[in-house]
Amino acid sequence: MIDLSNVSKTFTLHNQGSAVIEVLHDVCLRVEPGECVALTGASGAGKSTLMRMIYGNYMAQSGSIVVGGVDLVQAEPREVIRIRREVLGYVSQFLRVVPRVSTLDVVAEPLRMLGQPSRAARARAQELLTGLNIPEPLWALSPTTFSGGEQQRVNIARGFAHPYPAMLLDEPTASLDAANREVVLSLIEQAKARGAAIIGIFHDEAARARVCDRELDVSRFTPARAA
């Protein structure tokens, strides 16, 4: 479902004498449906860079990143957007808050974008917000003024609204209390059970041990460290 072959990434720092930093070299990784792989490695090894490349935010210099049958390295922007809408979910650490849109609509939006009727999309959003302990009086409000933890839970609800076949999770349990951490871990387990292929960064070691089938130490592909 997610298949990376010989993916390399170099940054050129144009404002610093065009210094070139090779961050990742020849990354190969295949994640099967129902499997969760944790990216590990020291700070600066390139975990976030790899996630951003898979999501198409950073361009890979070479190699292929095939998700849902499409090579995102070669794909047209329109095709990347389709894959993000239908196939590849991304739960980042922070919610991108859109002012004046209610929490319920923020969570229901990915389903509306896929053409689901508003009623069904909102029903699913309500189910997730209830499970993640967001009090009902907040649902009609924009999450702009919510606490950090509340925004994170709204973001998780939004990320899990659609049953994506592939998912990227960036520290999904960071700064959650025990009860909500448990809800998120079971959402991940349910996603695996329905066959989602998942790649995640988990600094929470117990969470990683519970939901991840294996680990990939990204430092293996960091040229400066390997040398």
Ligand SMILES: Nc1ncnc2c1ncn2[C@@H]1O[C@H](COP(=O)(O)OP(=O)(O)OP(=O)(O)O)[C@@H](O)[C@H]1O
């Ligand atoms: N946009 C960028 N421009 C230049 N260099 C970058 C850019 N993004 C990341 N890097 C560099 O790439 C390297 C890997 O960074 P990355 O954020 O992927 O590491 P990480 O493993 O996720 O670290 P952490 O665990 O601290 O979040 C770092 O040396 C960083 O400085």
